[in-house]
Each structure stands twice: as structure tokens, then as C-alpha cells.
Amino acid sequence: MLSKNLSKYVQSLHQKKYRQEHGAFLVEGAKSVREVLLSGFQVEILLITDQFYKENDLLPHNQRPRTEFVTPAELERVGTLASNNTALAVVKTRENRPLAAEPGELALVLDDVRDPGNLGTILRIADWYGIRKIICSDTTADVYNPKVISASKGSFTRVDWWYGDLVAWLKQQPDIPVYGAFLDGGNVHQTAFGGTGYLVMGNESNGISPEVAALVSRRVTIPRYGGAESLNVGIATAIILDNWRRGHPLAP
Amino acid sequence: MLSKNLSKYVQSLHQKKYRQEHGAFLVEGAKSVREVLLSGFQVEILLITDQFYKENDLLPHNQRPRTEFVTPAELERVGTLASNNTALAVVKTRENRPLAAEPGELALVLDDVRDPGNLGTILRIADWYGIRKIICSDTTADVYNPKVISASKGSFTRVDWWYGDLVAWLKQQPDIPVYGAFLDGGNVHQTAFGGTGYLVMGNESNGISPEVAALVSRRVTIPRYGGAESLNVGIATAIILDNWRRGHPLAP
DSSP, X not given: OOOHHHHHHXXXXXXXXXXXXXXXXXXXXXXXXXXXXXXXXXXXXXXXXXXXXXXXXXXXXGGSOEEEEOOHHHHHHHSSOSOOSSEEEEEEOOOOOOOOOOTTOEEEEESSOOOHHXXXXXXXXXXXXXXXXXXXXXXXOOXXXXXXXXXXXXXXXTOEEEEEOHHHXXXXXXXXXXXXXEEEEEEGGGOOOOSSEEEEEOBTTTBSOHHHHTTOSEEEEOOOOSSOOOOOHXXXXXXXXXXXHHHOOOOO | OOOHHXXXXXXXXXXXXXXXXXXXXXXXXXXXXXXXXXXXXXXXXXXXXXXXXXXXXXXXXXXXXXXXXXXXXXXXXXXSOSOOSSEEXXXXXXXXXXXXXXXXXXXXXXXXXXXXXXXXXXXXXXXXTTOOEEXXXXXXXXXXXXXXXXXXXXXXXXXXXXXXXXXXXXXXXXXXXXXXXXEEEEEGGGOOOOSSEEEEEOBTTTBSOHHHHTTOSEEEEOOOOSSOOOOOHHHHHHHHHHHHHHHOOOOO
């Protein structure tokens, strides 16, 4: 049985304001909770059902985070998922530390990607293609939003991120190619990507902002063969990373 | 002001049973309604706000479908969108006629793609890559589901589909390459795609069914470089079509 205080605490983490205040976020569902328990993230509280306990080899009581046994109804009441009969973890957020691409590395840069579902999908795609770092404008959706975490399908444990001022930050990266997705760039099928660089993806409606666009050194475009006006930003990210990986297929 | 009967009719079309009974479906939002009015689809009834009327050059009264002026609140009450201050069209469904790939054409085959959002995304991607035909298993989500239509962003007007028994149908296509997306196939970066063929995409959880898999002549796989277990079916479709188009870049 969940205490009133704990219920309130968990529910408060649906909101960015309280996630920032408490330095904590929610991870929901069996797969995501299993992955976060095996990751470098610090789990503060674990809410689990009897079923989850039986189906998973958890560490002994004194070696695992504070654990409360709950019913599916309780999980659904305090969490954000319509259906959850397994687990929810309260996890400490990471420090927001600047990132940069190392030699041989491509890092993603997100300029005002607003939709949490898109951001979660982009984490999953980045993880698939072995991208380890995502640099986000301050206006990009909060990575700790439960919808982002959920859509990432556990990939948030394998990708690092930093939120900051993209313009100031890009100006400190003068000798590294900065690729950017535009509607009027060079054909991505014919782009000779270097191994090191940044790939900038822009806002769902407006694309890359003019200030950031001015710092892009190579504009790339996914060729279109039919009538659709645009591709979703997650889809476009996947296609460009797939094209980049053709020339740089080394697994990390 | 909407009559009670018309409200009921529109609301009934949220459900597949009534869409089939009436042979009609809903198209919602300004962009989608504009596209369907310019398409070959037969629009039965148009519900529009004053704002939509002012901002669009509609045909004269006697040359356009039955038109009712409504408020945004009425649109939101009878439609499926949380927010709609523009338009809704009731549109006649098309006859379900078998399709086949012509020489030089790649057609998509969907084996039990269940999520309406995924199907809508796939329509949009197909349209981007100039794919004109989608053959769906009977268990695939209903293309006339308002969520599919909405997620397709107007692309449903430029792609044709047929629902039927994939196994029986594929057996009638003996001399055409049938590509299929699997986790254990040949690297899609090294696949020499022919211009003509079918590309089969499978269910979100289970992939392509064994019965259909037996009829796939070339298994392809998107190489993975990181930790994510899988890619969403819409993303995977986009990546494979992008790889196919590299070798077959002719616009239709």
C-alpha cells in the first residue's frame, strides 16, 4: 500500500517543474525498469508488483533501492501509463554537462524538437545507430518527460544528452563538420560524410532556426519521389543516420 | 447548427463497423480536407467553419458536396480530433480491388501491422518515396480509421491499397522478387534491389508471419550499430525504401 506522501511525490514528477526541483524522473514498464536497473542511473525508489518481483531476478533487499510492493491499480494511479502491471522506478536525473563529438564520432544536435514522442523515437534511433551523444537546444522537449522515456524503449540508458545554447556551443566547435537537414541541401545519397561531426535536426514545423542554420557547414536533403510534403523528424533522423553509417559502419 | 441525425451519422463513422455499413469515412483538419477535395475521392458531406470558408477557395455551392457550416465546438464534438477549428469531410470509401506491382514498380505489403499511427506513417512514407500501392493483410489496421487518415497527413489521397489474404495473393505473384524485413537477413546496405518487386513489413511485435515468410524470396535487415533492440515498423519501412531508391531514383 502506497503512502499518501509517496503517491504525491511520484505524481509530482509528471511535471517538469517538480522533476527539476527534486532532480528525479519516472521510468515505467517492465522493460524500461529492467534496463534502468542495469544502467549507470541511480534508482531512488522502486514500485513493483508481485508479478514483476516473481518474473525478475532482483538483487537482495539490502543491495537494491528502496522497494515498495504495489498493485497494478496503484501503479496506474501514480504513474502516466494507462496500463502498467509491472513496475515504476523513481530515478535521479544526471548532471547537465556539455558534450562534444570525439574523433570518429557523429553526435546529434536537436534544435527545438518539441514533441516528446519524437524525442523518444530519436533516442531509440540514435541508440540503434550507435550514436552516444545528443545536444539539445533549451527549447527541445524535456528528455525526462515520461513520454520521452517511454518512447525511447530503454534507449535513454545508452545515450547521453546535454541541454544548452546551441549557437554559443556550435561556435566553440569550429573545425568539425556540422551537417544539417534542410529541404534544399545536397542529396543525402550522394553526400560523402566524414566520420566525425554533428548532425543538426530542426523543429517539426519550422526546421532549423536561422541562427543555427548559419553555423551548419553542409546542408543535406533526403530526396523525395512522391507527393508527401515532409517526413517526420524521427524518420528523417533515421534515414540520414542510415546514410551516414554506410560510409562509417564500424560498430562502437 | 448540426442536426441530430447528421451528428449521429458522423459519430458512427468513428467505428469500423459503421464505416463498412455506410461505405464512408472521416477526413479531419484543414490540410487533409483540402487534399481530399482535390483528390479522386468522392466527398459526401463537408462540415466547415466560417474561418475555413474564408481561407479557402471552395467551388460554388452547386458544384461542391453538401456543405454545413459549423462551429469548432461542433467539429470537436462529432469528430475525433481534440482540436479542430477548420473542417471535416465525410468521404466515400473505395472499392477493395486487388493490386499488383507493374514492371519497374515496388509495392508495399503489410502483414498484420496493427497500430493505426504506424499505418498512417507508412502511407506518408510510401507517398514520399513514390510508392503507389500497399497490399494489406486482413488483420492490418483499417486504413479508414480516423487515426490512420490523420497520421498520413494527406498522403492517403495518393496511395492505393487492397486488403486480402496475403498468402493466396503472393502465390499468384511467382516471378516477382519479394523482399521482406527480418532481423536475420542480408544487409540492406549491400542488397542489390531490382526495380520491380514487393517489400513485406511485418507485425510490430512478431514481425512477418511464418506463412508469409515462406513466400519471401529475399530477406533484408537494417544493420544495427548500438543497443536498441528494434526499430519501429514505420522507421524500418522508411530506411528500406530509402535504400531501394538509391538504385532506382526515377521519380514516378
